[in-house]
Amino acid sequence: MFIKITSGQPVGDPIFEHQFYALYNNVSFTRPIASEDVVSRGYAFYQESSRPELGLYEVAEPSSPVQVSDDLWEQGWSVRQMTGDESADVDSKQEDLVRAERNSLLNTTDWTQFNDSPLSDADQQLWAAYRNSLRDVPAQSGFPWDIDWPEFPN
Numbered sequence: 001m002f003i004k005i006t007s008g009q010p011v012g013d014p015i016f017e018h019q020f021y022a023l024y025n026n027v028s029f030t031r032p033i034a035s036e037d038v039v040s041r042g043y044a045f046y047q048e049s050s051r052p053e054l055g056l057y058e059v060a061e062p063s064s065p066v067q068v069s070d071d072l073w074e075q076g077w078s079v080r081q082m083t084g085d086e087s088a089d090v091d092s093k094q095e096d097l098v099r100a101e102r103n104s105l106l107n108t109t110d111w112t113q114f115n116d117s118p119l120s121d122a123d124q125q126l127w128a129a130y131r132n133s134l135r136d137v138p139a140q141s142g143f144p145w146d147i148d149w150p151e152f153p154n
Helices: 017-023 035-039 084-108 121-135
Strands: 002-006 009-015 043-047 058-069 072-081
Touching: 002 017, 009 017, 009 043, 035 043, 084 121
Parallel strands: 043 072
Antiparallel strands: 002 009, 002 043, 058 072
8 A cells, every 4th residue: 555645744545556556557667666666756655553452441543654664654553541431331241241151151051950950969069059159250359351260060
């Protein structure tokens, strides 16, 4: 991709290679295109960059391109803290995911508590304790981000 450079700063949105060639359809460029061909026409190479690593309540937003070298610019990023509503929404979604996992574990162990279960009374009690621990997951101090999942009975 390429980006227009005016007074040493990127202007507008990046364009793709075919768009650059279309702007200069009467010019035969080398393949790959040479830096001097791009720069002499007031452009620079442009590349997207990876989103930065984020903390729990952070959001990455695209910002102005950053100059990497004389003929290369890349996507810039700004990181901001989430608003109270955004972080509450993230927490709510995480709670839903954890509860869904917990409910799935409860559903897959329902059979252990049926009257016709092949388990001994002692084993049924172990599974009942495990299931109670699953029900207590939302009461853990780290909920919903730091979960100490109970272990399956042996």
